[in-house]
Amino acid sequence: MRIRVDVNGEWKTADVWPGSSLLFALREHFGLAGAKNACEQGECGSCSVWLDGTLVCACLVLAAQAHDRRVRTVEALGSAERLHPVQEAFLEAGAVQCGFCTPGLIVAVADLLERDPAPDEAEVREALSGNLCRCTGYAKILDAVRIASARMRGGGA
Amino acid sequence: MDVLLPRTLAEALEVKAAHPDTVPIAGGTDLMVDLNFDRRRPRVLMDISRLPELAVWRREDGHLFLGAGLTYTRIIGDLAAFAPLVDACRTVGSPQIRNRGTVGGNLGTASPAGDALPVLAAYDADVVLISAAGRRTLPWAEFLVGPKRSALRPDELVLGARWRIVRGPGSFSKVGPRNAMVIAVASLCLVIDEDRRGVRVALGSVGPTILRAGAAELEIARALESAGVWDDPAAAVPREAIERFQSAVAAAARPIDDVRGSAAYRRHACGVLARRALSWALQDRRAAAGPTPAR
C-alpha cells in the first residue's frame, strides 16, 4: 500500500507491504537507518522516534498508522554544522560504546528534556526505563543526561 | 493483507459489519509484536488509533466512562484522582509504551496479564461494546471469558469501560523479576469502597482470567467492621485479621508454573501484595482523615 509521511519535515511516499512497521518503512523505504531493530517488540527502545511529537517505538507502529502524520527521527536532531546538545553530551560523557542503542536513547533523552528540563535522577531512570543498553551499564548515560540538561538550561556542565 | 484507515467510528463499524474478520489496531503493543514475530497474518487490519470518539473520558452520574482509545499517558495526566488506575498505567513499561498502549487494547487482547484489567475488575466496570447495530454493555464477569478470550463479537469494537466511581483509597501493584518493563508475574488491585463499606481485591496473571478474591473481600470487610475501622480510620486492625486476609487472597489465586514464574511464588506474592495494599489503603485513610483530635 502507498503511504505518505512527513519525515523530518519532508513529505515522502512509499509502497510498503501492509504489515510493515513504521520502523521497517523508515529503514528500508525512507532511507533513514538511524532507528534500529534490536527486539521488534517494544522492549528495548532502540527504535524510538516521535510520531506527531509523541515518543513511540517505531516497531510497534504500523507503517500505515503514520500515513498523513509527522514522524521525527534521530536524524532530525542537530544540523550538518552542529550536534544537538544531547548528542554532544553523549560523546563527552563516554556514553557511546557500540552505539546500537544510542539513537533511540538520544531521542528518548531529548524527549525527556523537552518535557522536563531539570529531571532528578529517579525521574531520568524512569523515563529511560524503556531503553536498553548492553554495553555501558547506564552510568555514563546518566552523566550525559546531566550534562545535556545543564547545557540546555543555559548553564555549564 | 490490507490496511484500512477509517476516519470516524461509524466508518470503522461499517467495515467491521461488512468484514467481521478485520482486526483493529490501536497502540499496537500486542498486535505489532505478533506481526513482527510472524505469529499472525490477518487478512485485513484497521487502524483505530486516531478515532476521536474512542479517546474520551467522561464523568456522568457518579460514573466514569473511560474510552478505549485513551493512552496510558493520557490517563496518568487526566485521571490522577483514580489512583489505582494511574498506578497500573505507570507500571506499564516505558514512556514509549505508555504513549501508545490503551485500556481498550487490554480489553481487546483479554490477557490475564493486561495491566489495567485488575483495576477495572476491582471497579466492577462494565464493558461497553459497539457495532453498527448499536451499543451493548456487559458486566465485567460476562466480558472476560478465558485467557485471551472475551465476549466481543466479530462485528464489535470496544468502546470503553464504565464504572460507578468508588470513594476510597486503593492501589495497584505488579510483581516482576526486574525493576521495569516486566509482564506481571502477579498483580493486584485493592480498592476500598467507603460508601458500601467493602474491600475489593482483583488479581492478575494468576489465573485464566482476572480473579476477584470474593471470600477474602467479605471476610476483611467484616473484620474492619468489628474493629470499628469504617467509622474511625485510626482504629487498629487485629493482626490475625490481616494475616487471614493475606492467606485468603493467596488461596483465591489459581496460578500455573510458566517461564515467567512458579505457581507457588505467584500465590505467595498475591498474599503479600494483598497485605501491603490493605495496609497502604488504611494508612492513606488515616492520613486523609487528619490528626486524631486530643481525647
Add this chain to the structure above:
Amino acid sequence: MSVLTGARTRGGVGESVRRVDGVPKVKGAFAFASDLFAEGMLWGYTLRCPHPSARIRSIDISNALATSGVHAVLLAADVPGKKTFGLEFSDQPVLARDRARYAGEPVAVVAAVDPETARRAAERIAVTYEVLPAVTDMEEALGATAPRVHDFGNILRHLRIAHGDPEATAELWVEGYYETGMQDQAMLGPEAGMAIPADDGGVDLYVATQWLHVDRQQIAPCLDLPPDKVRLHLAGVGGAFGAREDVSMHIHACLLALRTRRPVKMAYGRAESFFGHVHRHPARIWMRHGAKRDGTLVSVRARILLDGGAYASSSSAVVANASTFATGPYEVPNALIEGTCVYTNNPPCGAMRGFGAVQACVAYEAQMDKLAARLGRDPVDLRLQNALSTGSLLATGQIVRGSAPVREVIRRCAALPVPDPAPRDPSGRGGGYAYPGGAGNVSRGEGLRRGVGFAVGWKNLAYSEGFDDSSEARVRLAAGPGGPRAEVECAAAEVGQGIHTVLVQIVRTELGVETVVIHPPDTRIGSAGSTSASRQTMMSGGAVQLACLAVREALFARVRQRTAVEGTGLRGDLGIESGQVCAGGVPLAPLERFLDEPIEATRVYHHRRTRPLDGAGQGDPHVAFAFAAQRAVVDVDTDLGLVRVVQIATAQDVGRALNPQSVYGQIEGGTAQGLGLALMEEVQLKDGLIENASFTDYLIPTILDMPPVLSALVEEPEPGLPFGAKGVGEPSTVVSTAAILAALRDATGRDLHRVPVRPDDLAGLTPPAATREPPPSPEVPGPAPIPKYLGLEAGQQEMMGG
C-alpha cells in the same frame, strides 16, 4: 617498550579521548551491519530444525522455489566445498544434511526479494524429520546409555589438574555445590551481514564479527574458494560479548550471493538471534576447600561440569579456563581439579565475556565466604590473607610472573565509600528506584534487609595453552593537506569496546602526530586475532606500536641522512613532538620536511609463548592475568524476594589505563552483565527447546536495575605488555555475579547456590538443595579435546601455523 616523546601530543595514551566513531553513532549515521543496503539486493532467510535431535528423511523445496520473488533455495548438497565449519573443530554443518543435533540448527536457506517473501517461502519447504531421543541434561550425557550427540560419544574434553598433594589433609573442610544458568550475550545488534558476488568468481562479505580472518578461514573452504577470493570487511558491530566469535549467517549469505549473482543481506531478528549464536555454558560445580584454623588455605578440590550443547565451538578452551581458575586468586598449595565439557542436544555454548572464569568465580567465592563464616573471620580479611601475588605458584605449575596486585585490589575496593543507609521514600508511593520491585509499586519499604557481599576474581588475558596468537598492523606516515598524517590499517574488530580509539591514541603518542586515521578493517591485511579474551589492546596495540617504532626508525634514519648531507649537526636523541622533529628536545624542523615520500611499516606482534597442559594439568597456560574485586550492597524485599542493587564498588587491576573513560565504561558494562546473570538472565530450556527467545522473557538489566558503580583503577604496569596495559573487558563480569550473590546471602541468611537467583529463592519458597555427589570422572585418552584424538583437524591453529 614505549619511548614517549617529550611533551605529549594531544589525544595520546592516557587521555580520555572521545571515540573516533562517536559522531556518526550519535547522529544515527554509523553503518551497522543491519543498515547495509545495495541496489538489487535480495534478503536471505534460514529454515531451522525445530527438534533437538532428528534425522532428516527428506526435503522438498519445489513449492518454495516456485514462489514468486524467490531466487534461490539451498540445502546441504548445494554447499560446493567443505560441508562443515567450526572454531576449534569443523564439526558444525553449514546446513544439516541427514542429521540435526539441536533445535535451531540451520537446514535450508532462501533468498527472495523481501524478508516477508523469504519467510513465506521457507514455510513451503517440506522437511520430513524422524525425531530421535535427545539428551538435554549434562549429567545424563555422561551416562553410558545416553543418546549420542556425535558418533564418538558425548565427552568433548575432560582435564585434570593435580597440584601438590591432592590427598592433603586439612584441619577443616567446607563444601558446596553450585549452579550457573545459561546466559545469553544479548548484544543489541542481532546478527547481520551482506554478501556481494564479485566478478572474479569470489565474494565480498560485509559482516559484524569479532575476527575477520578466522571467519574467512572457515568460509572459504565451504565455498570451495581460495582465501584471496573471499574478502571480508568489518561492518558496524552492535556489541559482541562472544556472540560473534562463531560463524552465523556468513556462509549462508555467501552461498546465496554466489548462486543468485546478487547481493544478499541477512539480518536476524531478536528471536532468531537466540538461535544464531552460542551461549554461556551452564555449569555444575562441586567444591571442597580445606584450610587450617588460622584461615590458611590448604587444598581445593573441584569438579566442574559444563554443558557444551550440540557442537564444539570454543568449549574446549572454556572448560580449561574454568578449571585453571577454579582455585581463585589465592595461594593454594594442594589442588585436584577436574573439568568436563559434554555434548548435549541443547543449543551450542561457547564464548561469552568471562569465558569459564565467571562460573568458577561464583563457586570459589561462595566457598571462601563459607570458610570465613565457619572460622568466624571477616570475609575481606580472609581473602587478603590468602591472596596470591607475583611469584606465586599456581595449581597448573605456572608461576605468576607479571603484576598481580591482588591485595591492593582488595584493599582499594574495601576502602570505597559505602552508600547511605536505606532512604525512606518521602512520597510514600514507592518510587521507581527507591525500593525493590521498581516501577511495579510493590513496596513502601516493607521487609527490607540490606546485605553486603565481597568477591575477588581473576581472568587470563589473550589466548592460552600454547596458542601462538598474533596481530598485524600497518602504519603509514605521510604529509597531508593539514599537516602530517598517520594512517593505521589493522583488522582488529571494533565492537564498541573502543579499540579503534585506543589504536589512534597509541599512534599519536608514538609518532607525535595528531591527525590519525584508522581504515575500516578488512582481510587485505593480516589477522589481528579475535576481539575477545581482553586481548586487543595488548595484541593490536602492540602491533601498532611496533609498526610506529619502525616508522620512527625509518624517519630518523632519513633525518640523519639528510642532515648529514646538509652538513647540519644533530645534538642529542631524535624525537617527534607535536608535529616537529626534535633533536635533544629542541625542535629541528616540521615533520613534513621529511615526508616528501610517505613512510610505511607493517609489523606483527606476538605475546610470549605459553605451554599447554599435560595429563596432570601442568604447563604454562596463560599469558598474563588481571584481577578485580567487587563489593555489592543490595536491599532485598524478603517477603517478595525482589532485589534492588544499591551500589557496586569495584577495584580492577588494569596495568595502565590507556583511555580512562573507556576503562570505566568497560568496568560498568561488564558489571551490568554480571548483575544480569546474578538476578535475571537465563535462557530457559525445556527438553532442548528455548522457551524465552525474546526480550520480554529473557530479561537484561534496565536503567532501573543498575546501581551506581564506584570504580578504583589499580595501575601496576604489566611487564612485557605494550604500555604495561592489561585488557579490561572481562574481569568485572567475572567477579560481579559472585559479589551480588554474596550480598544476597548476607541479606537473607539463605544458602543461595544457583544463579540467576529467583524471587522464590529469596522469599524462602525454594526447598534447600539436596546434597549431590559429583558424577564419576569419565575415562579419556588424555587432556586434549576428544575430537583431536580422533583426527578431526584443528581450526585456528592451522591458520596461525601453530
